[in-house]
Amino acid sequence: MSEINYIDAIRKALHDAMADDPGVFLYGQDIGAFGGAFKATKGLYETFPGRVLDCPISEDAMSGLALGAAIEGMRPVIEMQFADFSTVGLNQIINNCATHFYRTGIPAPVVFRLPSGGTPGSGPFHSQSMEALYAHYPGLIVFTPATVADAYSMLREAIAIDDPVIFCEHKLLYRWLKEDSIRGDGLPWHRARVARVGKHATVVTHAAMVHEALRAADQLSEDGWEIEVVDLRCAKPLDRTTILGSLARTGRLLALGEAFPFGGVTAEVVSIAATEGFELLDAPPQRLNSRDTPIPYQPDLWRAHRPTAESIQAALRRLLAF
Amino acid sequence: MTSPDLLLKAYCTMLLARRLEEKITAIYRAGGIAGGVYVGRGQEALSAALGHSLRRGVDIFAPLIRDQAGRLAFGEDPAEGPRTYLGRATGPMRGRDGNVHRGRPSEGMPAMISHLGTMTSVVCGMLLARRMQGRETGVGATSLGDGATSTGAFHEGLNLAAVEKLPLVMVVANNQYAYSTPTSRQFVCADLVDKAVGYGIQGHTCPGNDLSECLNTIGKAVADARGGGGPQLIVAPFLRLSGHGEHDDAFYVDPALREGPLGRDCVDIAREQVLASGAADEETLATMAGEIADIVATATATAQKDPLPDPYAETWQALKTSCPA
Ligand SMILES: Cc1ncc(C[n+]2csc(CCOP(=O)(O)OP(=O)(O)O)c2C)c(N)n1
Numbered sequence A: 001m002s003e004i005n006y007i008d009a010i011r012k013a014l015h016d017a018m019a020d021d022p023g024v025f026l027y028g029q030d031i032g033a034f035g036g037a038f039k040a041t042k043g044l045y046e047t048f049p050g051r052v053l054d055c056p057i058s059e060d061a062m063s064g065l066a067l068g069a070a071i072e073g074m075r076p077v078i079e080m081q082f083a084d085f086s087t088v089g090l091n092q093i094i095n096n097c098a099t100h101f102y103r104t105g106i107p108a109p110v111v112f113r114l115p116s117g118g119t120p121g122s123g124p125f126h127s128q129s130m131e132a133l134y135a136h137y138p139g140l141i142v143f144t145p146a147t148v149a150d151a152y153s154m155l156r157e158a159i160a161i162d163d164p165v166i167f168c169e170h171k172l173l174y175r176w177l178k179e180d181s182i183r184g185d186g187l188p189w190h191r192a193r194v195a196r197v198g199k200h201a202t203v204v205t206h207a208a209m210v211h212e213a214l215r216a217a218d219q220l221s222e223d224g225w226e227i228e229v230v231d232l233r234c235a236k237p238l239d240r241t242t243i244l245g246s247l248a249r250t251g252r253l254l255a256l257g258e259a260f261p262f263g264g265v266t267a268e269v270v271s272i273a274a275t276e277g278f279e280l281l282d283a284p285p286q287r288l289n290s291r292d293t294p295i296p297y298q299p300d301l302w303r304a305h306r307p308t309a310e311s312i313q314a315a316l317r318r319l320l321a322f
Numbered sequence B: 001m002t003s004p005d006l007l008l009k010a011y012c013t014m015l016l017a018r019r020l021e022e023k024i025t026a027i028y029r030a031g032g033i034a035g036g037v038y039v040g041r042g043q044e045a046l047s048a049a050l051g052h053s054l055r056r057g058v059d060i061f062a063p064l065i066r067d068q069a070g071r072l073a074f075g076e077d078p079a080e081g082p083r084t085y086l087g088r089a090t091g092p093m094r095g096r097d098g099n100v101h102r103g104r105p106s107e108g109m110p111a112m113i114s115h116l117g118t119m120t121s122v123v124c125g126m127l128l129a130r131r132m133q134g135r136e137t138g139v140g141a142t143s144l145g146d147g148a149t150s151t152g153a154f155h156e157g158l159n160l161a162a163v164e165k166l167p168l169v170m171v172v173a174n175n176q177y178a179y180s181t182p183t184s185r186q187f188v189c190a191d192l193v194d195k196a197v198g199y200g201i202q203g204h205t206c207p208g209n210d211l212s213e214c215l216n217t218i219g220k221a222v223a224d225a226r227g228g229g230g231p232q233l234i235v236a237p238f239l240r241l242s243g244h245g246e247h248d249d250a251f252y253v254d255p256a257l258r259e260g261p262l263g264r265d266c267v268d269i270a271r272e273q274v275l276a277s278g279a280a281d282e283e284t285l286a287t288m289a290g291e292i293a294d295i296v297a298t299a300t301a302t303a304q305k306d307p308l309p310d311p312y313a314e315t316w317q318a319l320k321t322s323c324p325a
């Protein structure tokens, strides 16, 4: 069995979606014959002539175009070259695409692929995690897959969904994360997954941080701590049932995310725990995020900016000691 | 040369738009409308000419703030405006959006959002989709003001249309002001139409208050787009004959502009053109004015009688997809 990595899964999802539905097309910078900055579309230009289009550096127009195409019955998939540049298309995404169904009753099935998150040396403008920004706006669904199988199945689901989906794919996982197969567990997109079962504390997290959390849990298991890890998968809407179910088992919460600390997914998770799961808690719910500065370039600085297995472990030890 | 019949038809649309918006303004002044009222007074010739150059069912029209006339020309029910201003459940936006932010996207008329310039690329997407589907694309027309030409969205959209060689018709209604800002604070190019050269597309100009000229110029631009000539930029100077909205008395408008050729009312010019063309005489126009008054009265009365949305029955669903908690 050959190995398949996260970016292969994305490419295969795009391929299979295009093969299944002639309405699916890809629009983005350098995604044609070049195959995309991360090679997510490699070979698709040749396989699907006329359906993989290179576009000018116009994130606003790309995003508006996606809405127009969706109105006419297509299912556009927009590749932002980096999640960070999607801010140039923010207006079209949050004000035009996201409001369209509510205002007009006409659905807008568009997918924005956002190569997200930090990697060493990427610096302030090629590293951002933007799920909270998009999750804030009504009318958008936000995916943050953490596994190879989810990269495939959730992108297929994103394309099939009749609403705009922000698909945050993590760049650190692109080539590093490999599995034997893309076959997953069939969990529907709106369900979080218990990625590791435990009983002493729960880490609720998503995207690349799932793997840091699993490492931290491994390390703590040497001391006898059993840490549960919940992979949210979908940042909006949040699966409150799975979050609260896990807290019922462990009584302790660490909400973990790579994004900036103000607001965001971890704040929402803590809010759910505090308002709906108060009686389940044995300790004050905790959050761990990146630092509140732009994301630094130098790799050692970058590692100290984001949560890592070590800082997660330290946070969990404090939580367990409460 | 514009046919006398088309002149008359367009003039009739202009007058209907003028009277309808006067009625909406009257309701607003009586406190009957929440928010603002934005009228196309002065822009009716340009807007009607655009609407009448398009074919509903084939073409796309993304109207903007001052396109009541174009909307009617494109086939919008005269009650849609009043229903939307009054927030009625029967209007296309069902009270969820108001005033000029209305449309029927699945019928080729996207519903503008406030953010200026943004509808350009939406029209591009509609055209591109139709082309990919192997359908007749029709022409995709949209309009915006002198102020909106300063947005990034205008630039990105027009450039994208050029790159994709789309049959986009962009009408720039240069009414000399963006809210209170004169064009000198918006751009310094000698003529906005020179931008067409920069985008590698065809440019046209016509006096925006001259119906006959607007019909000629826009008719040609639409035909060029339809014939494969790519995007067309039309720049039409005239003067906004209202405030930005009906809350604004436009004290800042230069009196010299009001008195000059740009300040002439397009409805007066069109009336002269219709009479000169022989399409109608004074008596016919008087009858027509009576019919228009009836249409306006019926449209607004219908809207006023229509039901309001029920906040208790509202589903509060921003998504089509339903997902369990
Ligand atoms: C991006 C954006 N900025 C600001 C506004 C507020 N605004 C609405 S209309 C308007 C003036 C528009 O002027 P112009 O484009 O010349 O059109 P006109 O009103 O003259 O028809 C402004 C500033 C807006 N709608 N969108």
Ligand SMILES: [Mg+2]
Pocket: B145, B146, B147, B173, B174, B175, B176, B177, B178, B179
């Ligand atoms: Mg203006």
